Amino acid sequence: MNKKLYIGLLALVLMSATDRATMQSQIKDTRSVAKAMFIYSFATLIDWPEDYRKGSFIIGVLGTSNDVYDELSVKYSGKAIGSQEIVVKKFAARTDIDKAHILFLASDKSDQITALTTQLKAKSTLIVTEKEGYLTKGAVINFVLDGSKQSFEISKSNAKKYNLVIASKLTGLALKVTE
């Protein structure tokens, strides 16, 4: 085989190899995965009152986007918190919410926080938000950024209002804890 032919071969091989090298950098939804993972961890590190320790363990999502809901459904539906099986629900409207152990209020519905806290006043629902300053509006846990990575802050006083007991391990991992 002569040199020219080999160089031709090289061009072909390199072309296909560099073709492969041009990897598809499809955007991966790291945010929803992180939020769903945190929400599941909250479920394992918080104690609910006695009357919430029976039946299904309900994680609700109120929001337009399905990303966090889908992630929770796919990865955590059917898993257990103690003896309770996790059921993930997506609520179309705030008024649909009856009983939930955790309610994730997505940012696109965050304007409902005041009405929601009023609605859930007598219940033991862990309200999780993703909007700056929302601990002051009644959320127990609020997703915030630590630099450019996902973190969370906790309001102990709001947790008390809902009769929720937060494990010290969880408060120790929070970016900020307000009393």
Next chain:
Amino acid sequence: MKVIKHILFVVLIASCNAGLTQDLTSKAHAMFQAKNYDSAQVWIDSAIVTKEKYNSQTWQLRGLIYRKLETPQTPQYREVAIASFVEARKTDTTGIYKEKINEYLTNTIIRYYNDAVTLLGEGKYTESERAYVTYKEKYRALLVINENFDARDIEYFNALGGGYTKQLSQLTGKDYDIVFSLAINSLRKVLEIDSMNYLANLNTAVLYYNKGADLIVNQAPDTPIEVFIENLATSEQLFLQALPMMKKAFAINPESVEVIEGMAGIYFGLNDDENWMIYQTMLDKINLPILLENHSKDPTNKETLKQLVRIYSSTVKDEAQYLLYKSKLDQLGG
């Protein structure tokens, strides 16, 4: 075959003793022309232990014979061929064969390069790199000491990095980490030569991005929270390593969809909404006509409709279009 060679060798020795040594190279040449390379080998190996060893043509012929004899089972013959051509050059005291011998050497040494390419195609990356390094070493040692390999290095190591990257999709754990490092190192060699090389910047950035994103996306659902938080920090570092390289790729080729997608992905991973929206908008503007065409072909495809709803409500805002596709999506049950 060995027996035949042995008999021929005995005949040769007898011939030499009879004072016929001047004919050995000619006999080898005749066998070579008749494509009887085994016999040619015996004659030429006899020639080099006689006074014919002072003849450059004897060594040239030997190189050519051994080159013909090289097979995957006898790779050592390539080295014999190269050593013969080197000897041919030494014995060419007047330099009349210099050009020809160098051509022989070039065409023999390039076989290492060809090996590197073939092995690359076969996915034998370690062996491929070894062959490529040998090619360069031989070329510099025997042909042009100051040969500039930059262009070939860029082409080769980009391809090698791509090869390693292709392997990554099938690996996990330590194996993944090892091959990841090999891919990064290959691409780094390109960047050391040309820091603005488009492909090396893009692929290095994507490697870091994918590693960071996969660390989050692929972890077990019940990973302990403290481990998960550590992984988030590691991912952040990987995204930050990806960013400057993706920026360079964008500076070189701002219209590349994969670069725009890479920029959007990195900023999304870094929770930088402001910058993410810039690149996501670019990406959506490029993808919108394709999505609309897909929708016209398959109006019941929910994924296409979801994308259209997202785009018209976020990056390419259009209330009327948003409502149109939202109602279509709702009719299909969201």
